[in-house]
Amino acid sequence: MRNGKLWNREETILAMNLYCRISFGRQHSRAPEVIELAKAIGRTPGAVAMKLNNITSIDPEEEARGIKGLRGASNLDRVIWSEFHNNWEKMAVESESLWQEVVHKNKLDNNTNQERELSEKPVLQSDLEESLPVMQTESHRLTKVRLAQSFFRQTVLAAYQGRCCVSGIPVPQLLIASHIMPWSDFPNHRINPSNGLCLSRLHDAAFDKGLICFDDKNILVVSKYLKDYLPNESLTMNFIEYEGHKFILPEKFLPDNSFLEYHREHIYRD
Numbered sequence: 226m227r228n229g230k231l232w233n234r235e236e237t238i239l240a241m242n243l244y245c246r247i248s249f250g251r252q253h254s255r256a257p258e259v260i261e262l263a264k265a266i267g268r269t270p271g272a273v274a275m276k277l278n279n280i281t282s283i284d285p286e287e288e289a290r291g292i293k294g295l296r297g298a299s300n301l302d303r304v305i306w307s308e309f310h311n312n313w314e315k316m317a318v319e320s321e322s323l324w325q326e327v328v329h330k331n332k333l334d335n336n337t338n339q340e341r342e343l344s345e346k347p348v349l350q351s352d353l354e355e356s357l358p359v360m361q362t363e364s365h366r367l368t369k370v371r372l373a374q375s376f377f378r379q380t381v382l383a384a385y386q387g388r389c390c391v392s393g394i395p396v397p398q399l400l401i402a403s404h405i406m407p408w409s410d411f412p413n414h415r416i417n418p419s420n421g422l423c424l425s426r427l428h429d430a431a432f433d434k435g436l437i438c439f440d441d442k443n444i445l446v447v448s449k450y451l452k453d454y455l456p457n458e459s460l461t462m463n464f465i466e467y468e469g470h471k472f473i474l475p476e477k478f479l480p481d482n483s484f485l486e487y488h489r490e491h492i493y494r495d
Contacts, residue, residue, distance in 0.1 A: 234305070240277060241316075242321065245383070249476055254269070255270070256274075280298065313414075318372045321376050378402040383477075386475075386476060387400070390424065390474075393473065402422075405484040414484070420480070438485075439489075443474070444470065444471050444472075445468050445470055449495060450494045
């Protein structure tokens with residue numbers, strides 16, 4: 226509550242958006258993302274942190290990890306949780322749009338002149354995945370796609386704590402939120418974080434082309450097709466040394482085993 230006032234739907238959607246793209250270890254009142262949201266909606270950082278930890282209590286994956294959160298989740302929290310999990314794309318777009326309208330706008334309103342000038346510079350394609358302010362010249366459809374993609378990337382990278390799940394590379398510019406089942410073939414799972422892996426650009430390309438896969442124990446398997454190019458120092462360093470090792474599991478949104486099975490059966494080149 227804020228001065229005895231319950232959280233409304235828009236505030237809860239914003240909190241759920243932040244929950245998806247922030248690690249459990251950053252769900253505290255000192256985290257810049259928490260402070261940013263608190264300022265935008267007129268609540269204290271402590272209240273936002275508490276809301277994030279209330280949401281944790283209804284996350285079955287966190288409970289399975291032994292993380293209980295705070296037992297104060299409201300009925301609205303549970304409704305919003307269900308709406309996200311029943312339609313990731315719709316809620317990704319709605320929550321990212323709200324973030325732009327409420328949080329991003331508040332940040333701009335409070336920026337210094339220098340920060341305002343920077344925010345008005347042309348946005349590069351690579352930057353669109355990270356921030357995506359809505360451009361007036363874009364079609365409504367393209368805007369929705371980009372908002373959804375932004376949510377997916379932020380959520381997947383946060384789940385893996387910003388590291389490639391094969392190599393551990395932590396450089397954001399070298400990381401891809403990779404779809405396990407192809408974007409074009411499975412529209413219902415395009416924005417589902419459990420259809421994502423955080424991979425380096427090299428490992429993403431290999432995964433996408435079926436040159437690597439993960440078995441039913443999450444162990445990296447390298448295809449014979451790729452091994453035909455051995456001996457090669459670079460291939461050995463980037464693939465063979467990781468073969469037989471489990472990929473680094475995410476903190477949230479474990480990859481769906483059925484999605485990994487589909488990749489093994491329909492994309493992987495043995």
